[in-house]
Amino acid sequence: MIRTAAIFALLGSAATAEQYYLSEALEIAKGAPAVIEVLTNANAECVDGNAGELVIFDDRAIVATDLDGDLGRDDSGQMDDWVVDLNYASCTLGALWAGSGGAPISFIRDGSESAAWTGGSWELIRFNEYLPVVILIGRHGGACDSYGAAPCVQAVTVSDEGFLTVLFPEQNDR
Numbered sequence: 001m002i003r004t005a006a007i008f009a010l011l012g013s014a015a016t017a018e019q020y021y022l023s024e025a026l027e028i029a030k031g032a033p034a035v036i037e038v039l040t041n042a043n044a045e046c047v048d049g050n051a052g053e054l055v056i057f058d059d060r061a062i063v064a065t066d067l068d069g070d071l072g073r074d075d076s077g078q079m080d081d082w083v084v085d086l087n088y089a090s091c092t093l094g095a096l097w098a099g100s101g102g103a104p105i106s107f108i109r110d111g112s113e114s115a116a117w118t119g120g121s122w123e124l125i126r127f128n129e130y131l132p133v134v135i136l137i138g139r140h141g142g143a144c145d146s147y148g149a150a151p152c153v154q155a156v157t158v159s160d161e162g163f164l165t166v167l168f169p170e171q172n173d174r
């Protein structure tokens, strides 16, 4: 039994390694104009930079989720908030955006409202059921006024107020 589970685990990780390109990527989120815009712009960046075309090499590049806490779904039944993480995409002739601080990660609310930060990873947490989720983004240490690989994390909330994050963290006055 243990051996069977291990084999399935291997198959699971292999399935995410399949590459695909812009046309297939657009199919994943065709009801979300802001996702289409982010992907189309990334492809244009590859073309304009003579770096080929956009290639996505991991399913974590385009994820449907709930960011604003409304648990909304689009016409096809998918969650209507999205994350497009270019850490899992590249240009066919080489990455243009991957640096020591990661790549642009776009967060899209209800398919249409988007904001992006450059980072290496992201995660969602929820303080409690009455609050929207909190997006945690692993940023370049420079964004925390430290060295590049220092653990630097930014928190963002998504709600009717838009994308909110602390602008002046050094101010502790009430």
Ligand SMILES: [Ca+2]
Residues within 6 Å of the ligand: 066, 067, 068, 069, 070, 071, 072, 080, 081, 109, 110
């Ligand atoms: Ca939503």
